[in-house]
Amino acid sequence: MKPFDYRRAESPSDATDAGARIIAGGTNLLDLMKLEIERPDTLIDINRLDLKAIEETEEGGLRIGALVTNSDCAADPRIRRDYGVLARAILAGASGQLRNKATTGGNLCQRTRCGYFYDTAMPCNKRDPGSGCQAKDGFNRIHAVLGASEACIATYPGDMAVAMTALDATVEIESKGGETRIVPVADFHRLPGDTPERDNVLDPGDLITAVTLPPPPGGVHLYRKVRDRASYAFALVSVAAVVTIADGRFERVALAFGGLAHKPWRDPRVEELLTGEEPGPALFDEAAEMLLADAEGHGHNDFKIPLAWRTLRAVLTEASERGDTA
Amino acid sequence: METRLSINGDTHMLDADPRTTLLDALRNHLGLTGSKKGCDHGQCGACTVLIDGRRINSCLTLACMHDGQEITTIEGLGEPGNLSPLQAAFVRHDGYQCGYCTPGQICSATAMLKEAEQGWPSYVSDDLDGAPALDGEEISERMSGNLCRCGAYSNIVDAITQVVGERA
Numbered sequence: 001m002k003p004f005d006y007r008r009a010e011s012p013s014d015a016t017d018a019g020a021r022i023i024a025g026g027t028n029l030l031d032l033m034k035l036e037i038e039r040p041d042t043l044i045d046i047n048r049l050d051l052k053a054i055e056e057t058e059e060g061g062l063r064i065g066a067l068v069t070n071s072d073c074a075a076d077p078r079i080r081r082d083y084g085v086l087a088r089a090i091l092a093g094a095s096g097q098l099r100n101k102a103t104t105g106g107n108l109c110q111r112t113r114c115g116y117f118y119d120t121a122m123p124c125n126k127r128d129p130g131s132g133c134q135a136k137d138g139f140n141r142i143h144a145v146l147g148a149s150e151a152c153i154a155t156y157p158g159d160m161a162v163a164m165t166a167l168d169a170t171v172e173i174e175s176k177g178g179e180t181r182i183v184p185v186a187d188f189h190r191l192p193g194d195t196p197e198r199d200n201v202l203d204p205g206d207l208i209t210a211v212t213l214p215p216p217p218g219g220v221h222l223y224r225k226v227r228d229r230a231s232y233a234f235a236l237v238s239v240a241a242v243v244t245i246a247d248g249r250f251e252r253v254a255l256a257f258g259g260l261a262h263k264p265w266r267d268p269r270v271e272e273l274l275t276g277e278e279p280g281p282a283l284f285d286e287a288a289e290m291l292l293a294d295a296e297g298h299g300h301n302d303f304k305i306p307l308a309w310r311t312l313r314a315v316l317t318e319a320s321e322r323g324d325t326a
Numbered sequence: 327m328e329t330r331l332s333i334n335g336d337t338h339m340l341d342a343d344p345r346t347t348l349l350d351a352l353r354n355h356l357g358l359t360g361s362k363k364g365c366d367h368g369q370c371g372a373c374t375v376l377i378d379g380r381r382i383n384s385c386l387t388l389a390c391m392h393d394g395q396e397i398t399t400i401e402g403l404g405e406p407g408n409l410s411p412l413q414a415a416f417v418r419h420d421g422y423q424c425g426y427c428t429p430g431q432i433c434s435a436t437a438m439l440k441e442a443e444q445g446w447p448s449y450v451s452d453d454l455d456g457a458p459a460l461d462g463e464e465i466s467e468r469m470s471g472n473l474c475r476c477g478a479y480s481n482i483v484d485a486i487t488q489v490v491g492e493r494a
């Protein structure tokens with residue numbers, strides 16, 4: 001690890017004005033600092049800031065402080081009751097130990113990455129802009145099939161943000177000087193384009209202060225994660241679904257996908273296609289076909305396209321069965 | 327930099343480079359070698375310790391970030407002649423072969439039982455609000471952050487199951 005200065009933030013402005021790298025749980029940042037992939041000169045520890053509460057909003061939703069740990073978020077009775085998809089997605093991620101440390105803000109900002117990003121002997125446009133992408137013609141089993149670019153085909157590995165995307169959650173960001181802006185989680189992460197070194201829309205000095213959930217959407221909440229082992233592994237494909245069924249038809253459908261792209265993937269056209277229709281295998285196939293029409297494999301990851309197809313079909317089947325009795 | 331660490335009830339003043347992880351502080355600076363280093367990247371759980379009663383990977387956190395918090399390591403859970411219930415159950419069920427992962431397994435299981443008592447669900451719980459019954463599937467899922475290269479998993483689950491039964 002490269003030497004750094006360590007400081008503690010006593011107020012949000014200490015964090016935004018320090019020109020330093022924020023550390024929260026440290027589970028992603030220290031992992032990368034040990035390999036000198038991340039090399040901050042100064043770390044600002046935000047753990048003493050007052051961002052640890054989950055509060056009800058005037059609109060009837062919940063505001064989750066940036067330092068609420070993944071464990072506390074998934075254990076919160078209101079999240080479990082009204083936002084099951086989020087509790088399930090968090091519980092699908094990492095391990096009990098990591099979730100006790102991982103924070104809401106840090107989890108959102110965990111690097112979009114791949115094995116070559118970790119291997120400093122290899123070219124990687126994300127780690128070292130302009131050096132090339134080793135994954136394109138290398139081992140690319142876990143890589144993206146949607147929204148990738150010439151420069152980078154990595155996938156966003158997180159689970160929590162996939163559920164937050166399906167829930168229409170928003171991120172609250174405080175910048176240098178104290179200004180605050182609100183960004184939908186769906187727009188927080190970026191596609192790689194020509195600048196894969198930027199995973200998300202944060203500028204240096206930006207501090208995430210909270211994530212806000214809109215009022216409870218009701219309906220059936222599902223998070224299905226398909227991976228190489230049953231637990232403690234990143235998603236090959238994941239689907240977050242919040243689905244309401246009335247009179248035998250889809251009344252409201254929100255779907256977000258992990259493991260497919262450089263960011264949590266949402267396709268409003270697919271949701272429109274399903275809304276108002278009677279659930280059934282032919283409709284599910286039509287939805288999957290629309291979702292994956294532009295999907296492109298790179299060899300080892302070709303299997304993700306049929307896997308995403310089948311996972312979506314399975315989730316819609318389960319949602320319609322449960323929705324009918326709900 | 328100076329950090330005041332409270333470990334197993336004793337206060338230690340640590341004067342170390344801020345790069346020092348909590349795991350390296352315990353093992354190399356304070357002589358508490360019960361916590362093990364397997365991967366040093368949060369992937370194996372051998373370094374698991376409790377902070378204010380919660381399990382974490384001590385390899386992925388800096389010692390200086392824990393000034394003033396209560397840290398419990400395997401040395402603090404029990405000792406020969408005075409084993410904790412989980413320590414005794416691991417001995418009884420042979421919940422190990424080489425023993426390298428064992429301190430992490432036991433620290434992790436200690437906190438895991440508390441999480442379940444508080445009603446925390448897991449990914450495999452059918453119901454998100456019910457009090458989860460710790461069957462084999464629940465225990466395996468909740469303990470998935472602790473790998474065992476020797477593959478002693480079935481005996482580890484048996485040991486934990488015994489303690490679950492004693493508490494019921």
Ligand SMILES: Cc1cc2nc3c(=O)[nH]c(=O)nc-3n(C[C@H](O)[C@H](O)[C@H](O)COP(=O)(O)OP(=O)(O)OC[C@H]3O[C@@H](n4cnc5c(N)ncnc54)[C@H](O)[C@@H]3O)c2cc1C
Pocket residue numbers: 021022023024025026027028029030031046066092093094095098101102103104105106107108109110111157158159160206207208209232233234235367368369
């Ligand atoms: C072995 C292993 C397995 C894992 N498996 C999964 C998995 O299956 N699913 C999954 O989703 N995740 C998984 N993770 C990733 C884990 O969820 C993240 O490491 C964690 O959520 C990061 O949160 P943190 O608080 O520790 O972030 P940190 O490491 O502290 O920070 C991460 C980044 O976010 C920035 N940051 C932190 N807080 C803020 C803030 N408030 N404002 C602005 N920037 C901020 C930091 O500067 C840094 O760049 C795994 C990690 C490991 C090590």
Ligand code: SF4
Pocket residue numbers: 112113114115116117123124125126127132133134135136151152153154196
């Ligand atoms: S896919 Fe992206 S992160 Fe992986 S090697 Fe290519 S540029 Fe780097």
Ligand code: FES
Pocket residue numbers: 362363364365366367368369370371372373374383384385386
């Ligand atoms: S040594 Fe910490 S998790 Fe492996």
Ligand code: FES
Pocket residue numbers: 421422423424425426427428473474475476477478
């Ligand atoms: S007993 Fe050898 S690693 Fe678990």
